[in-house]
Amino acid sequence: MLLNVFSTPRSIEGESLRKRLKKRLSENTSTKTVEIYNSFDIVGDIAIVKLTESSKEQAALAANAIMGCNKGLKTVLAQASKIQGEFRLRNLVCIGGEDKTVTTHREHGCFFNVDLEKCFFSPRLSGERLRISRLVQPNETIVNMFAGVGCFSIIIAKTVPTAKVYSIDLNPAAVECMRKNVRVNRVFGKVLPVLGDSKAIIEARFQHCADRVLMPLPEKALEYLPTAVTALKTSGGWIHLHCFEHAIKTEESMDQAHAKIAAEFKSLDIDFEVPFSRVVRPVGPNWHQVEVDIRVNG
Numbered sequence: 004m005l006l007n008v009f010s011t012p013r014s015i016e017g018e019s020l021r022k023r024l025k026k027r028l029s030e031n032t033s034t035k036t037v038e039i040y041n042s043f044d045i046v047g048d049i050a051i052v053k054l055t056e057s058s059k060e061q062a063a064l065a066a067n068a069i070m071g072c073n074k075g076l077k078t079v080l081a082q083a084s085k086i087q088g089e090f091r092l093r094n095l096v097c098i099g100g101e102d103k104t105v106t107t108h109r110e111h112g113c114f115f116n117v118d119l120e121k122c123f124f125s126p127r128l129s130g131e132r133l134r135i136s137r138l139v140q141p142n143e144t145i146v147n148m149f150a151g152v153g154c155f156s157i158i159i160a161k162t163v164p165t166a167k168v169y170s171i172d173l174n175p176a177a178v179e180c181m182r183k184n185v186r187v188n189r190v191f192g193k194v195l196p197v198l199g200d201s202k203a204i205i206e207a208r209f210q211h212c213a214d215r216v217l218m219p220l221p222e223k224a225l226e227y228l229p230t231a232v233t234a235l236k237t238s239g240g241w242i243h244l245h246c247f248e249h250a251i252k253t254e255e256s257m258d259q260a261h262a263k264i265a266a267e268f269k270s271l272d273i274d275f276e277v278p279f280s281r282v283v284r285p286v287g288p289n290w291h292q293v294e295v296d297i298r299v300n301g
Contacts (some may be wrong), residue, residue, distance in 0.1 A: 043069065044126050046119060048077040049108030051095065065100020077101050080119065090174040091123035091222070111136075112155065113161055116183045117152050121176035124152060127284055128219070131294060135243055136162035138296075139215065146213040146234045147171060148201035149220035151277060153181035153194060156217075160190040168194045169209055171201040202230045209234050218244040219293055228267050232299060239301035245283070245294050253282040256291040264295060273301040 043052040051067050054062055060099055062148045066079035079099035086093045095104060104120035110129050117124045136159045139145065143166045147156045150170035172178050178198045185194050197204055216231040218224040231242050244264070248256035257280050268275045279296040286292050 039103065045073065045076070046117065046126055047108040047125060048075055049104070049106045049119065050076050050079045051119070052079060052098075054081050054098075062098035070099060078106075080101055080104070086123070090121075090177070091220075092121070095120060104139045111158050111161075113154075113157050113188050114184070115152055115154055115157070116180050116187065118176060118180060122152050122174060122180055123177070124154075128154075131219075131283060132158050135159065135217065138241070139163045139166050141165045143167075143214040144212055145169070145215045145217065145219040146201075146205065146209055146231075147219075148231060148234075149204070149223070150181060150196070151219075153196065154182045155189050155219060156181075156194045157184055157190055159186060160193040160234070163194065166193065169197060169203050169213075170194050171197045171199065173198075173200050184205055202227055205230050205234045211235065211237055213240060215243070216239045218242060221245045225263055225267065229271060232271060232273060235299055237301055239299045242270050242297040242299060243294065245292060246296060247290060248284060248293050249290050250287055253291055256282055256293050258293075260293040260295055264297065276300070 029153070034090060043050055045051075052065065052069060054065065062081060069079050070076045076100045078097060080095040080099045082093055084094040085095045097103075105116070105118045108115045108117055108126065110126070111133055112116075116122075130135050131153050135155060139159050139162065141163060142164075143163070145156070145159060145168045147168055147170045148220060150156050150172045151174075153170055156168040156170040159166055174182065175198060178196050181194075181196045185196060197208075210233055213234045216234050216238060218227065218231055224246050228242070228244065235242070246263070248259045250256040250259060260280065262278060263277075264277065276297055276298045278298060281294060283292040283294050293301055
């Protein structure tokens with residue numbers, strides 16, 4: 004009997020998925036091998052896991068092991084495709100529990116309705132959402148260019164009640180979830196959901212109004228950076244940007260991100276500084292998600 008579990012073991016209630024699966028396998032002598040990525044996401048009462056080709060036949064076994072790690076889970080979904088398309092969606096297949104993709108996720112005292120089939124959502128950015136919210140000052144105006152279901156925006160509004168967040172997203176399903184989340188979290192009038200392309204929306208409505216701009220969509224952040232600058236007040240402000248970089252070492256990823264940002268600001272002839280940057284997480288072999296705090300000087 005052979006168990007192959009990829010990635011770093013994740014411990015839930017004192018026992019990792021690797022150990023749970025091993026126990027399940029020991030009860031099933033007909034199963035010789037199961038392969039599964041040990042790292043998986045939990046969104047509300049739904050777990051999302053990656054299966055290898057050889058483990059798909061044992062998907063139900065894997066789902067039972069995952070649900071055994073956390074009694075609050077009602078559904079296990081397998082990721083059947085890469086994240087793709089303009090809305091960053093992936094195909095999901097139910098392999099255990101209730102066949103559903105809609106859930107309510109709790110984070111930092113806030114509640115987020117999300118349809119994982121129609122909206123991009125990553126619980127792995129929880130720490131970043133809290134970090135940004137703690138940087139916001141009273142009475143700031145924020146433009147969130149890629150708001151999704153509103154997590155960054157709502158956590159900011161709950162942390163700093165005098166802040167106002169213009170929360171833009173291109174995905175109608177995400178904006179609909181965001182509107183529900185605004186009501187549930189009682190931040191109506193503080194978080195203002197806006198449907199549309201953030202470049203066009205800012206050019207039409209939000210020129211030179213923001214103290215802070217959020218850019219948590221790595222695929223488009225550098226492309227949309229000039230627009231983000233125009234959203235800031237003429238006195239300057241902050242841009243929080245995420246991007247993907249390919250490098251062997253994490254330090255090289257940050258250096259590459261800094262170089263690209265510097266080139267963009269040089270072309271805009273705008274003074275700036277980068278007081279903080281870090282690698283948020285690996286997203287593939289030698290690929291890293293990098294976050295950069297940019298101070299734009301007026």
